């Protein structure tokens with residue numbers, strides 16, 4: 001990680017009212033925008049470093065970063081919470097429950113929802129990293145699984 005990237009991470013910690021500690025910097029810099037990592041994967045990335053950071057510290061720190069809006073926490077269908085460093089260009093995901101494929105969803109499509117929630121409920125929704133489950137275009141053209149066997153009636 002470049003010194004410039006480190007400096008901007010440190011600034012984000014300070015802006016969030018957090019002390020910049022070596023442990024926090026280590027955990028933050030183990031995260032990458034565009035990569036989804038579980039807490040265990042984050043721990044594995046920093047395990048060999050000289051700083052003593054135990055697994056529960058990694059878990060607690062990631063949860064704090066989530067509360068501060070520095071990272072997103074999303075279950076992308078694997079039953080594991082995955083963390084990603086949030087940057088200005090927010091993104092969301094469309095996840096196919098059939099093939100497991102994942103598409104990126106632009107925030108411009110999600111933003112009207114945020115505004116509608118605010119105007120109707122006065123609620124400032126924090127939609128940072130949305131996982132929408134469904135069926136991708138490719139899988140929709142395939143014959144639905146349940147129809148192949150056990151059903152003799154025509155579609």
Ligand SMILES: [Zn+2]
Pocket residue numbers: 034036084091092093129
């Ligand atoms: Zn993502």
Ligand SMILES: [Zn+2]
Pocket residue numbers: 096097098099100101135136137138139
């Ligand atoms: Zn699919």
